[in-house]
Amino acid sequence: MWKNYLRIVLLTGLVGSVCFISPGSFSLPIHPARPDSLNWPKTFGFGKPAAAQQIARLDTDVRPDGKGLPSGSGTARRGKTIYAAKCASCHGATGVEGPNDQLVIVQGLTDPATKAKNKVIGNYWPYATTVFDYIKRAMPFNQPGSLTNQEVYSLTAFLLHANGLIKETDIINAQTLPKVLMPNRDSFVPDDRLNTPAVR
Amino acid sequence: MIEQNKDEGAPGPRKMHRRTLLGGMATAAVVLAQTANGKTFQAGVTRSELVYPEDPTKVPGVPPGTVGTRSPHVKLAKLPSETSSRTPLQDLFGTITPSDLHFERHHNGVPAIDPAQYELVIHGMVARPMTFTLADLKRFPSVSRICFLECSGNYRSQDDGKIAPQQICGLTSQSEWTGVKLSTLFREVGVDPKSTWFLAEGGDSAVMTRSILTSKGWEDAILAYAQNGEAVRPEQGYPVRLLLPGWEGNANVKWLRRLELSDQPYHTRQETSKYTEAIGDGKVRQFSFVMDARSIITYPAYPAKVEKGWIEIRGIAWSGRGKIARVEVSVDAGKTWQPAELQEPVLDKAHVAFRYLWQWNGQPTEIMSRAIDETGYSQPTLKELMAARGGNMGYHLNPITAWYLQSDGQVLFKAT
Structure with a gap:
C-alpha cells in the first residue's frame, strides 16, 4: 500500500526526499477478506446499479493530473469582472483585504502574525487544479455551485495571474491548468509520525 | 385502525x-x-x-412524557463560533458525549437532507458502480463501536489563563456509532485491489471532499447512520457520515453522498490549503490523518475554584494510534509524575476517563496530565511540539495542558 503511495508521490513530484523513508516502517494492511465475512454471500444484492448519468451529475471532482476538468476555457481578464461582481465582497477588491480568506499573495511581509496568515494560492497551494475544483463545488459562499465552467476557468485564471503564476493573456483550460507550476508543491511531505513514538 | x-x-x-x-x-x-x-x-x-x-x-410528580429533559438546574451548552461549536468538556462525566453536545465543525452550514431522497453512490475503480438508499445501508450487517472524534485544529490558549477545557480542546467528543463497515460495501461493489485512495464527498453546500486511503476503508471505517442509540444528528451528518476511528475529524465526511475509488489522492482544498501543517525546514506535512495521544484535566479546571484538602483530579485521555496505556499526573508543575487510575473499559481510539486523588495543601502549584498510548507515544509539552516542528504551530497540536492553582483556589490555564 505505502509502496504504491510512495510511487504516486514520486510520480507526481510531490517530494523528492521521500525515498529516504523506509517503506517497511509503515504498517497499513489491506484486508480484502475479513474473517467475519468468510461465510457471507458474494454480494447481498442490496442497492442498485448506479446510472451513468447519476454518476456524471455528481462526479465533478478534478485531480492534479487534470482528470475531471470539463471543456471550456477562461482568461484572467474575463475573470476580473466576475471576481468583482461575485467574490470581492468576501475576499476583498484585490483578494487580500478580506473579510474572509485571503487569496492573493502579499510580498515583503515582516510581521510574523501577518506572514503566518499569508498562506495563499500563490505560495502555499500545491496544485492549480484544486483552485478550479474548489470554486466549482463550493463558491460563491452564498450561492455555491452557481458558476458555469467558463466562469470557473476565468476566475481560476484571474487568481493564478493575481498570484503571479501565469500571464494575463494565458488561456486556462483542461490542457493548460494541470501544467501550471505551483511554487510550494515540493514542500509537501507525507506523514512521518507513525513509525516512531517520537514527537514529530 | x-x-x-x-x-x-x-x-x-x-x-x-x-x-x-x-x-x-x-x-x-x-x-x-x-x-x-x-x-x-x-x-x-x-x-x-x-x-x-x-x-x-x-404532591404527585409529572406523568410520563414522550421525550426526556435535563434538570432545569443543569445548564449544558456548546460554545459556538462562526465555524464551529465546542463540547463543554468541563461539565461532562464519563466518556460518552451527549449527542446534542457533540462538537460541530462544518464548512457552509448544516444541510437539510430528506432521508427518503438520500442516496450514496460508490463508483470509480469498482466492478459494480452502485447506489444505496438509507434503507439499503441499514439492511447490511451492522457494527457498533465507541470512539472519539476530534478536529485536528483543536488547541486554543489564552494569556490570562481564563479559558476552560471547552475552549482549549472542545473539538473532541465521543459517541457510540452504529452503521455498516465500509469494507462490507467495498466487497459489495467489488473494489479494485489496485485502488489506493478514495474520494469521500459530502452533500452539504460546501460539497466537502477528502481523499482517504483505501486501506483505512478495508481496516475499520464505518458508514454511520446512528449515534448513541438514535439516528445520527443533523450536525453530525444525518443521515449518513463516514467514520474513520482515530483519524482527524475533517476526514470523517458528513452527509456522505459519494465515494469514488481511485489510485491517487485528489489534493482537495481541505487537504492542501487547510489540514496540513508546517514542520520546519520549509516542509509541510500532508495527509496527517492520525490524531496523536492527548489528555486534559477537566476538573479542577477554569472556571472552577477549589478549596484545599482532598481533590479528585479528573480528566480524559485518548489516542488515534490505539489504546491509552497509562496517564500520568503531576501536581508539582511537571517535576514528578504519578500514575492515574484509568476507568475500564479502556477502548481502542477512544476517550478514557482518568482520576487521581490528591490532597492540596493550599499552596499555589501547577497540575497537569500526560497520556501515553500503547505505541509508546507520550504526550509532549507545547514547547516540545513546537521544537519538533521548527517553531511552528498549526494543526495536530496535542500539548500537555497545565492548570495553575492560585492560593485563593482559582484555577487558571497555563500553556506548557
Whole structure:
C-alpha cells in the first residue's frame, strides 16, 4: 500500500526526499477478506446499479493530473469582472483585504502574525487544479455551485495571474491548468509520525 | 385502525380501563400542580417550567412524557463560533458525549437532507458502480463501536489563563456509532485491489471532499447512520457520515453522498490549503490523518475554584494510534509524575476517563496530565511540539495542558 503511495508521490513530484523513508516502517494492511465475512454471500444484492448519468451529475471532482476538468476555457481578464461582481465582497477588491480568506499573495511581509496568515494560492497551494475544483463545488459562499465552467476557468485564471503564476493573456483550460507550476508543491511531505513514538 | 384510535385517546371498550386510569392519573397531577402554579401548567407541563413544592413527597410528580429533559438546574451548552461549536468538556462525566453536545465543525452550514431522497453512490475503480438508499445501508450487517472524534485544529490558549477545557480542546467528543463497515460495501461493489485512495464527498453546500486511503476503508471505517442509540444528528451528518476511528475529524465526511475509488489522492482544498501543517525546514506535512495521544484535566479546571484538602483530579485521555496505556499526573508543575487510575473499559481510539486523588495543601502549584498510548507515544509539552516542528504551530497540536492553582483556589490555564 505505502509502496504504491510512495510511487504516486514520486510520480507526481510531490517530494523528492521521500525515498529516504523506509517503506517497511509503515504498517497499513489491506484486508480484502475479513474473517467475519468468510461465510457471507458474494454480494447481498442490496442497492442498485448506479446510472451513468447519476454518476456524471455528481462526479465533478478534478485531480492534479487534470482528470475531471470539463471543456471550456477562461482568461484572467474575463475573470476580473466576475471576481468583482461575485467574490470581492468576501475576499476583498484585490483578494487580500478580506473579510474572509485571503487569496492573493502579499510580498515583503515582516510581521510574523501577518506572514503566518499569508498562506495563499500563490505560495502555499500545491496544485492549480484544486483552485478550479474548489470554486466549482463550493463558491460563491452564498450561492455555491452557481458558476458555469467558463466562469470557473476565468476566475481560476484571474487568481493564478493575481498570484503571479501565469500571464494575463494565458488561456486556462483542461490542457493548460494541470501544467501550471505551483511554487510550494515540493514542500509537501507525507506523514512521518507513525513509525516512531517520537514527537514529530 | 381501531388500535390506532385507542392510542390517540379514543379507547375502545377493551382498553378503556387502563387508558382511563392513566388519563386520570395525569389529570390529577396537572390539577394539583395548577394549585401551586396554574398559569405555567396550563401552557403545558414541561419539567423545565416546574416550580418546586416545599416537599416533593407530598404532591404527585409529572406523568410520563414522550421525550426526556435535563434538570432545569443543569445548564449544558456548546460554545459556538462562526465555524464551529465546542463540547463543554468541563461539565461532562464519563466518556460518552451527549449527542446534542457533540462538537460541530462544518464548512457552509448544516444541510437539510430528506432521508427518503438520500442516496450514496460508490463508483470509480469498482466492478459494480452502485447506489444505496438509507434503507439499503441499514439492511447490511451492522457494527457498533465507541470512539472519539476530534478536529485536528483543536488547541486554543489564552494569556490570562481564563479559558476552560471547552475552549482549549472542545473539538473532541465521543459517541457510540452504529452503521455498516465500509469494507462490507467495498466487497459489495467489488473494489479494485489496485485502488489506493478514495474520494469521500459530502452533500452539504460546501460539497466537502477528502481523499482517504483505501486501506483505512478495508481496516475499520464505518458508514454511520446512528449515534448513541438514535439516528445520527443533523450536525453530525444525518443521515449518513463516514467514520474513520482515530483519524482527524475533517476526514470523517458528513452527509456522505459519494465515494469514488481511485489510485491517487485528489489534493482537495481541505487537504492542501487547510489540514496540513508546517514542520520546519520549509516542509509541510500532508495527509496527517492520525490524531496523536492527548489528555486534559477537566476538573479542577477554569472556571472552577477549589478549596484545599482532598481533590479528585479528573480528566480524559485518548489516542488515534490505539489504546491509552497509562496517564500520568503531576501536581508539582511537571517535576514528578504519578500514575492515574484509568476507568475500564479502556477502548481502542477512544476517550478514557482518568482520576487521581490528591490532597492540596493550599499552596499555589501547577497540575497537569500526560497520556501515553500503547505505541509508546507520550504526550509532549507545547514547547516540545513546537521544537519538533521548527517553531511552528498549526494543526495536530496535542500539548500537555497545565492548570495553575492560585492560593485563593482559582484555577487558571497555563500553556506548557
